[in-house]
Structure formats: C-alpha cells, structure tokens
Amino acid sequence: MISEFDTSQINTWCPSCLNNIALRSVKKSFVALVKDGLNKRKLTVVADIGCAGKFFDYLNVNGFYGLHGRALPTAFGVKMANPELKVFAFLGDGGAYAEGLNHLVHLSRLNPDLTALVFNNRIFALTINQVTPVTEYGYRGSTTPEGSADHPYNPLSVALSAGASFVARVSVLNPEMMESVIKKASQHQGFSLIEVLQPCLTFRPDDRIQLQKQSYLINKPASSQAAAQKIIRSWNYESGRIPLGVFYQQKRPTWEERHQIQNWRRLKRKIGYQSLNQKRS
C-alpha cells in the first residue's frame, strides 16, 4: 500500500507539478522493496534543498533534510554509520550539478551503496527561474534577461568518467519505467545515479513536449564504458534526441565493503584504557 508512505504535510509543489507523478513512483518503488523483504525501517531518504528536496516532507520514512548541494556527502555518511540502511538521495540539478558537483564526482569514484535521484528540470525553480549548469544557451531566466550566454556540460558523462557504476536517465512522463529503474538501481550494489528528467511546467512548459517528442528508450546497458559514453554524449542538454534507460552498470566492490564498515551502533566497544595509558616516552 503506497499510503503507508504518505505524510500529512501539505504539498507545496505547484499545482499539477510533475514531481507528484515521481512521488507516486517513489512510493510504489518503496512498496516493492518492502514486498521483496526489506525492513521498511531501513528506508532512509537524504534530501537536498530545492523542489526536489521536498520529497523529504512527503515520504513517511527516515530522513535527513540537509544542506543545498550536500545531500550526497550526507547520504554517504549515513551509509558509513550503518551499511544496512537503504539510502536514497533526492537532489535537483542545482544541488547535484552546480553547488555539489564535486561530491557527485567523488561518490562516483568511491562507489558507496546508495541511490542518487537527480531531478533535472534544467533551472533553479524554487528560487524563481534561474539558469543551472544544464540550462541551454539562450535561455531567458530571471538573472539572464538577454538569454544565457553559456552552454551546459554533461554531468552524466562526468559521473561515468569518474567511475559511476550505475548511470541511468528516466522521465517522469514514464512512471512505469521510472519504477523499474529505481528498482534496478536499489538492487545494484554500489553508487547508482538516476537522472530524472522532470520538466518544470511553471517556468518551462515547452520542455514537456520536447521530452515527449525527442526521448527514446535504450533497452539494455552498454557493454563498455566507452559505449555508454557514446550514448550519454549523444544528448548535450540542448538539442537532439534524448536517450532514456540504464546506460551503464558495472559490478565492483562498494566503499563499505572495501572499508569493512559495520553498524557501529551495535558495536559494544571495550575502551582499552590500559593500552591508552601505556608509557609514551
């Protein structure tokens, strides 16, 4: 029952915001995870700041509503404390690709076992319509009255280069696919990055049509990193067809495995006062 994850918080997304579809998909994914045997008390969401952060208030699970740009290190810390937890980070393109890009690169490299959902609407929406690093050239936002003079970069390509072991892109317009990719990501042992294309109907209503027309499905992950790069780079966040699907998946040891992380809370420590007290001269 998805209602077990409902909260009584008032939904403050814009009316008819496509995030509501995503919210339903997330809850359905959680239901599926619990059905597959996950103790629901282990579900933990870490939220960034922005429209994507608001998932925190609408999901009745453990949660940490952190700082803008810092959801990834915070989520990493949660796994560090207790590797048994199922951790999902909710970020926007501002938090993940602007303020917190360095963390995306490093977590891709380090491979902790958690899932990052980056809700990309290609603008800062909550602060009322400013460009992000994935906004296209020429976009007129509140701080770019003459149109943005800069081109976007490709964050999925960067994450893959840095070693991300699971890279995918989904669309909120295709909730079934989103649920299935979230499921695959949460089954993946390692860092999984899912970019969720989520057109902002308030500031960028045309994006919805573009996404419907331009997107196409990739059926299975590429066989090599190079092949995945090719698919990922086929869309430059400005024009052209938009591939959706799991682009790359690779099995490699997680950070927690390599560092032998345990659930510290259960560790009954014996403080070796004797050894601390040894003569040091």
Place this chain on the structure above:
Amino acid sequence: MIRKSVLIRGRAGQGINFTATLLGQMLSFAGYYVFIYRDYASLIRGGHNFNIVTFSDQPLYSHDEKFEAVINLDRSNQDFRKDLVRKDLVLDEKKVNQDEWPKDIPQNQYQINNFLLGYLAGCWGLPTKFLTQSLRKELKLWQLAAAAVKLGIRQSVLREKLPIYPSHERHLLTGTNGIVIGSIASGLDVYLSYPMTPATGVLIELANQAKQRKMLVAQIEDEIGVINTALGASYGGAMTMVGTSGGGFALMTEAMSLAGMAEIPLVIYLSQRTGPSTGVPTYNAQGDLNFARFAGHGEFPRVLVAPGDPQEAIDRTMEAFYLAYRYRVPAIVLSDKHLGESYYSLDQITFPRIKPDRFIVERPGANYENYALTASGVSPRAVPGQRAWARANSYEHGPDGFTVEDSQMVKKMNDKRFRKESGLAKKISNWQPVRSWGRGRNLIIGWGSTQGAIRDSLSELRGWQFLQVSYLAPFPRVEVKKAIDRAERVVLVENNATGLLGQLIALETGCLIKDKILKYDGRPFTSHEIINQIKRIL
C-alpha cells in the same frame, strides 16, 4: 634546580625532529621533565628548522630560548642567533674524529646525528643506556645507531655530571596524542578529515590505530564534504569527530549551523595556526577563538572548550564527546600548533569519569518524535533502523521533524534548543570550566596553549595568580567575573593581535581588561617573555 635547553637546528629532512625526540626520550628515561618545541617552515626539504628541548628536574611546561648546548646540523648558520648560546657547547660534524670512525658505521647524516647525541650525553655524564632505550623504542635497526651513539660518548669530554633519576620515567606526550587518546576513550567510531596543518597529526595517528581499535578513519574530498558526511554518520548512529584548522573550519561553518539546527551531535577538533587566510601555516596563533565561538549563521547553542596541555586535551575531548552526544549539540575542541605538536612530560595519564555513551534510546516508542519538546530542551535520540522514524531537518521543523514555517512553532523550537544551555552550563560547572595556579592579588588571564609558559613564569612572579579559561561556551561568567573582581591588577596574555578572550570576557561579564600582553608573530610565548612584560607593566 636544573633547567637546561638544547637547540637542534638544521635543514628540513636532516632528522631534526627525530634527533630531538631521541634526546627528549633519553632525558625522560633519565628522570627529567622535558618540553620539546618544534619550529619548522611549510616545506619538505631544505630551509631552516629547529627544535628546542628544555628539561628540568622540576615540572616544566614550556621551552626556553637560551641554550646550554646546540646540535648544529646546518653549516650555513643561516638565522643562527649565536648570542643565545653558550658557545663552547656547539656540536657539529667537526666533532667527528675521522681517524676513530669505524668502517662499519656509515658516516651519513643520521649516524652523525646519533654520534652528536652520544657526544652531548657524554658531556653531561649520562650513561649510554638511556639513549639505547630510546633508540630501541624508535628504530627497528637500532644497533647501528647505538654504535654511533657509543662512539660519540667515547669521543666526548665530561663537562658537568648531571644527576639521574631513573625511577621517575614519565610519559612524553603531545597535545595531538591527548586528542587522540581522549577521542578513543570516548568510543570514537568515525573520524573524518582533510589534511591541514596543524590538525593532520590527529588524522595520521588515528589512521594508524584504526584497524586495531575498529574505527573508521577516512580522508574526504574537502572540508564541506567532511562535515556533511560526518553529520550523516552521526545521524546514522556513529560516534563521530572531524578535524581541521581555521581555513577548513571556515568551509565547515554552514554545516556547523546545520548541526545546531538539526541537533546532530558532532565533535570538531579545530587546531589553530597563524592566520588570516593561508597565513603562516606551520606556526602558532590563538586567532580563531571568536570565529569558533560565533561560527555559523543563525543562533544555536554550542560547546567550545580549549585545553591547555595534553592531559587536559584528553579530559576536554572526553567532555566534548559527552556534551555533544548527551545534549545533541556541536562541540568544538580548540587547540593550536603549539599544544598539538609540542611534547610535554606527564607523571601519569588519567581519565575523567565519563562513560562513553551514544545516548541513543534503546526502544523508541510508537509515538517517538526526534524533536520532542521537553523541559530540558534535550529530545531523546533515535537513529534510522530502529522502530521509529528518525527525521533530521535543516529547515525549522515540528517535533516530528517535518518542515514548518508556523510562527509559534518557530519560536517554540528556538526556545527548546536554547533550553539546553542551562543544562550544559550546570554540567560544565562541575568540570572546572576555569583552572587556576599560584596565589596573589594580581591576576593573569589566558586560555589554551599559553598555559605552559604562564605556569612556568609564576615561579618568578610573586603575588600573581593565573586563571586559565577552559570553557569558552557556555562561558563560565560567574567564575571569571569573581576572579577579576577580586584582583588588584588583571593582565590578559594571548597569542593573538587583538585579545580575543578579553573581548569575549567583556561581552560575557562586562569586565574590560586594559592590560594585555599579546604576541602575534607566529611564535608561542616563553616564560621569560611573560615575566619581562609583566614587570614592564608594573
């Protein structure tokens, strides 16, 4: 009373620190109290570095700047203040008698160092065994070094036979050692850091003990990552500490405020160096007191404690862990380069009676709320994975942790957080928030690493008492005000340019201290400087 200093000077990479450590250990094995001051530049090889080893048969807590002997490894004599030295005991490679140097000892820098150590021991009639003991402790292949030491002793000429007190062997400890011991004794699970002098020592030492003591010690991409990861880990249930210096702490301040708002326990080891900005990275200052006291946007309670010696570093680190986890606040342990890297003699290591505790509720009830409004302001702490929803929030929130903007709840939650301050203040009042030495109508006030030099100056300052303020937040207003009101003359001694503790005292107690002895050239005080300056003020 015996009180002597040895200067060991040379270029970085010549083994100055190691030679000084061996000398300090030898003297410690011989029963002396030892203080080692390290002075080095921000470079890896070359340049001019020195160590001062001061020792005495009486307790001592600081170094002197007049030397009985010099081990001089740097022939260029750059910056060598010869006027501070009794010239006839300058030991350098010229002391080596080439004819007597055996073929089986390579005549390299390290063996020359060992030879000179032996030579110095011989001048003072100290038996070989104490140096051999130090070598065995520090080196796997100690026999060769011991041969060089013996050669030095053999070629030396006895000048003054120093007594030995071998039953009085003591601990030789740095402030860094103290922080490490205190954090392990607090049940540390996770230590995160990004290398930055002079905080790196704790990272290195903990990393080397991590496996044996089942701790996680990790280097994170930057200080912003460090503290946000640490807050995630602490929220997740781990006993967590981070360590940095001023520049790194500047990057951490946004998350410092997050810790205050989300009420997530965290211990922050902040080791000061000379600022502002990159400053003089390998030198000392007490310039971050007010920064640490006020860091973070918005208002929230915090703990700020500044130990003044290695034993106090153990005590205060354990107190910081207790207070952070018991009261769910960020706690800063404020140290500096001088305390962190200087060696002090300790008769014994003691532990305060504080039992390590994560303060996690065993069985949170069905109606558990992470920010329950309680009389003490402290809400019971649950973590994810328990039978409750643990919700932490950087936004203002209701008791259940969900976001609120409602005016009444905003005020209620502010009041709840600040209610913790009275509990904190009461708790620390039992933990000697101020310490004092000496007796007299006149008062010296200081904090942190100036403690050693000030204590050593008291023997020559009649009628002066020294008050060390260890807790800066919550501030021990009553104790500080009482001491100031009682005193005839009050002098502030600080290793900074503007008298930051003086400013804080004015803010907290209304007392203005006019007489200040301030030093802000990157170097720590010696007791002689303090004595001279106090005499000048009078």
